[in-house]
Amino acid sequence: MNILLIFVVLLGTYFIIKWFKDQQKTPLPPGPGLLECLKITWRMLRKNDIHLMSADLCRRYGEIFNIKIFSENIVMLNSSRVIRKVLLSSQYRDVTNDRPPTFVKKHIVYDGHDIVLRNFDLFHVKLRKIVHRSVKLYGDGVRVFEDMVKNETKNLQNHLETSNKTCIDLDRALTVSLLRVLHIFLTNEAPIDTKDVCETIEEYDHFINVIFKSSNNMVLTKFPWVRFVPGSLRQMWINTKNAQNRLNDLYLNPSIIKRMKSHGKGILGNILNEAVDDEEIDQDCIKGILSNMVVAGYLTTKGALSGFFLLMLYYPEIQRRIQEEIDEYIGRDRDPNLDDRSVMHYTNAAILECLRFIGHIPLGIPHMTREEIEVEGMRIPANATIICNLWMMSHSDQVWNNPDDFVPERFLDDSGKLLPIEHPLRVQFIPFGTGRRNCVGESFAKSRIFLYVTSLLQKFTFSPGENKLARLHPATWKPNAAMQPDFLNCCIQTR
Numbered sequence: 326m327n328i329l330l331i332f333v334v335l336l337g338t339y340f341i342i343k344w345f346k347d348q349q350k351t352p353l354p355p356g357p358g359l360l361e362c363l364k365i366t367w368r369m370l371r372k373n374d375i376h377l378m379s380a381d382l383c384r385r386y387g388e389i390f391n392i393k394i395f396s397e398n399i400v401m402l403n404s405s406r407v408i409r410k411v412l413l414s415s416q417y418r419d420v421t422n423d424r425p426p427t428f429v430k431k432h433i434v435y436d437g438h439d440i441v442l443r444n445f446d447l448f449h450v451k452l453r454k455i456v457h458r459s460v461k462l463y464g465d466g467v468r469v470f471e472d473m474v475k476n477e478t479k480n481l482q483n484h485l486e487t488s489n490k491t492c493i494d495l496d497r498a499l500t501v502s503l504l505r506v507l508h509i510f511l512t513n514e515a516p517i518d519t520k521d522v523c524e525t526i527e528e529y530d531h532f533i534n535v536i537f538k539s540s541n542n543m544v545l546t547k548f549p550w551v552r553f554v555p556g557s558l559r560q561m562w563i564n565t566k567n568a569q570n571r572l573n574d575l576y577l578n579p580s581i582i583k584r585m586k587s588h589g590k591g592i593l594g595n596i597l598n599e600a601v602d603d604e605e606i607d608q609d610c611i612k613g614i615l616s617n618m619v620v621a622g623y624l625t626t627k628g629a630l631s632g633f634f635l636l637m638l639y640y641p642e643i644q645r646r647i648q649e650e651i652d653e654y655i656g657r658d659r660d661p662n663l664d665d666r667s668v669m670h671y672t673n674a675a676i677l678e679c680l681r682f683i684g685h686i687p688l689g690i691p692h693m694t695r696e697e698i699e700v701e702g703m704r705i706p707a708n709a710t711i712i713c714n715l716w717m718m719s720h721s722d723q724v725w726n727n728p729d730d731f732v733p734e735r736f737l738d739d740s741g742k743l744l745p746i747e748h749p750l751r752v753q754f755i756p757f758g759t760g761r762r763n764c765v766g767e768s769f770a771k772s773r774i775f776l777y778v779t780s781l782l783q784k785f786t787f788s789p790g791e792n793k794l795a796r797l798h799p800a801t802w803k804p805n806a807a808m809q810p811d812f813l814n815c816c817i818q819t820r
């Protein structure tokens with residue numbers, strides 16, 4: 326009893342001293358009190374949608390606010406201005422570009438030996454360069470990329486042409502096509518068994534989505550031993566690891582490694598060859614990058630394209646205007662190419678507006694502070710999680726007129742030209758993040774989206790027909806690692 330009393334007194338004294346010390350420091354960003362933080366934690370445990378609460382929290386606490394979850398500081402940055410300041414400015418960027426230690430980082434992505442979840446250092450810069458080099462969207466690389474995507478968009482066109490045109494599962498068709506492109510991007514070879522490729526990657530992505538859910542990731546991060554306790558979390562952990570083993574067997578089996586090393590092309594060929602001279606690129610690193618590519622390189626673009634075509638079903642007038650632009654600059658016979666982007670202002674605006682409207686990576690990928698920093702009179706402690714609230718950035722009614730409407734014209738000037746990248750409205754919009762951890766696949770993703778959109782709308786008109794449409798507003802979509810509409814059945818007409 327006495328020992329317990331001493332313990333309680335010591336603990337109480339510790340918290341009182343800590344509280345007094347904290348009072349003397351620069352204050353943390355404002356934020357909800359204890360009770361509301363508990364409510365938010367509870368909501369995160371049940372749903373994965375705290376981005377939907379952020380408008381209200383921003384109104385009350387401003388562009389930067391702090392939420393305490395399990396006694397940890399989660400600092401939300403709610404505009405591109407503060408995101409740039411904290412992640413990009415020379416004052417802070419050396420200490421704001423790590424990733425927090427999560428269950429997924431430690432136990433799924435090989436203790437952060439990958440690109441997406443590893444902490445920032447020179448080796449990280451090197452790995453990013455290898456991926457950039459593999460994407461190679463400059464010089465000859467542009468033609469190689471165009472030819473690779475062109476083949477696949479042609480396959481997709483043929484598939485759609487021969488399907489039952491009154492009820493196309495466009496979501497499925499896009500999935501298969503994008504996974505084939507991903508396979509080629511990884512291996513520089515067309516898949517022999519498309520079914521196997523699709524099943525393996527889709528299975529892995531499914532379990533990553535499940536384990537990434539805030540509730541699962543939060544519980545497992547706090548109590549990692551739960552993965553050994555019989556129950557649903559253990560089963561999920563086993564399923565994810567099994568799916569990951571199958572992915573590794575598909576892409577990193579001895580015969581494929583031998584082939585990749587000998588031709589040295591595609592992301593795997595590149596990385597395996599680099600590994601020969603650099604022992605830091607070990608097995609875990611290669612597996613980690615493979616995992617990154619099948620999640621970041623596929624789910625994101627798939628979400629954007631499915632979202633885009635759902636928008637076309639809801640906005641036939643906008644679809645028609647894009648088709649008119651295609652007819653004017655590309656015509657019906659020539660294949661679209663990436664040079665066409667420079668003159669197709671309306672199509673570019675519609676793609677940008679789609680990325681804004683769907684905001685399908687609502688909270689980006691969390692960052693972590695290496696040291697304590699002071700931003701605009703507020704203290705962000707060391708090891709705080711920083712969340713870039715990309716949802717708020719693209720849906721704030723302080724920045725966007727009627728943010729819940731899909732209006733490509735907002736990205737056009739009076740003469741119908743795309744607003745330049747330095748225009749204040751474009752500066753507000755950074756769907757691919759910014760600074761040292763910005764998206765490695767940005768130009769790859771944008772180019773792929775452009776080629777898919779133009780080659781499909783060149784040949785077909787999409788309409789709902791008798792099909793039920795998924796709900797349009799992304800606030801209603803399942804909050805996965807990258808959100809997508811639930812389904813995309815539609816009717817097509819050859820033009």
Ligand code: HEM
Nearest residue numbers: 440441621622625626629690757758762763764765766770
């Ligand atoms: C519409 C498509 C895409 C969107 C909206 C998107 C968005 C993002 C965002 C918001 C981040 C986090 C930035 C940060 O942490 O501050 C990111 C990181 C990343 N993305 Fe993408 N992405 C897309 C497509 C792709 C593709 C196709 C690839 C692969 C080729 C890719 C690879 C990566 C990687 C490797 C990172 C981690 C970079 C790092 O931590 O250093 N992404 N992306």
